[in-house]
Amino acid sequence: MEIIRDNDLGLHLTLVELAMDLADVLRQFPTDDEDLKVVQVLGMRTFNAFASSLKLALSGYMQNSTLLMRDILETVFLLDLFRGAPSLIKEWRFADKRQLRNKFSPIKVREALDERYGHTSKKRAELYQLFSELAAHPTMKSDVMLRPEIGGDAVIGPFVEKEPLAVQLSEIGRLAIQVGEVLGPFIPSWWGPASGSRNSFIEAKSEWLCRFYPRSPAGNT
Template identity: 40%
Template sequence: MTLPENFISLHRHEEGIRQQSIAAIEASPDLLLHAQALESAMNALDHFTRGYSTDEQDKLTIQLLGIRLFNTSASALKLLLSGYYQTSASQMRDGIETANLIDYFTIDPKLVSQWREADDKERWKRFKPVSVRAALGKRDGKKLTERRDEVYKVFSTYASHASPKGFRLLRPTPNGLALIGPFFEPTALTALFGEFAKNNVPSAMHLVRHFPNRTRLDYLTAIAFLEMSDRWSAHFYATAYEPEKFARLRSQVDGRFPTS
């Protein structure tokens, strides 16, 4: 018995689309910056979930959610590069939902144990996605609340929930035929890659805030992520980016943690 040839040929087709996607990203300065921001966010997730030692149950819970966030990010990336735009977007929405929960836990540390120890019925009642977004809305105000709700709605409509609008992500062109399996479509790649970075950078920020820096590597990982986030934000949102600020921070880390 061997693996069916159709599975092998499907993978071969996916890898061909992946190469087209990589070429498109490498030809676009904007997409390359999105890629660098995504990598930095995932590096931060990796360090503060896998490289941050703790025996505190609440922090371990956050780390497990961080692992889920990293895995959904990796899955979304793989699917996006391979031409599965709708299923990639569905993974992105899962990441948004997980990140909202992690952010919600910054409001009150006691919420972590309450979420972990609740039974299924109580957990859904108190921590369902709409309740979490409502609580974040009370903290953040109208503008951020509207943005958060709109993003969640769009990803639900076009990806996670079956809907006629979602069929658009199955078509290479708006009025064209839907295709079964993966395909390369640069407009979908560009749009989703941008949304991926736009949501993943703050998602990693939410997790990092749960872990006070203790070691040299903690500080340097956080600084690298913050600097990359500032560079990315300055390019796409015209916010301030001050490289000298991060040079000073690294100098302070060197003073606190001499290497020799």
């Protein structure tokens, strides 16, 4: 299939590229702040994970691609925690195993974000669990990722079918939105070299949201 001719898939890839660009720009910001250096490294982690996840997806290895998507999800949650409470970065840097487990484990980070934003639906936990069941752990649900068609036979090796690939790129694009949103605020607004990347991401994000999450007309539900 030719992704370049599919506007939706092309937009997902554009968002991924722009989120990766923000991570790269953040990496280049000169700083002696050790806390910010931590954020830079985490941004670099998302860059590498996006590149690897895309490469695997486009090569037909959807399950392995999804495993890396879970890594991005976990990293973006941690970055979001730090964005709202910068003092936690230093605490995380020097935390021992017990402190990491009790305050910064994936579940503790998700719970802290849910409490901060007043979310009660546990959507973060549900998505993390889904990625875990589909890709990170051998479960009865994980064989879904080995089937080119719903209800069809599982196959060994890669496969590239339009529907599974479209779903995969859609989820990667959704992650790119989150990564760009959390990385952007860490880049000082006055730093000129970041302005082009930041503006391009904001414009593409707006287009993405309008296309995939259009607002209902006034008066409709």
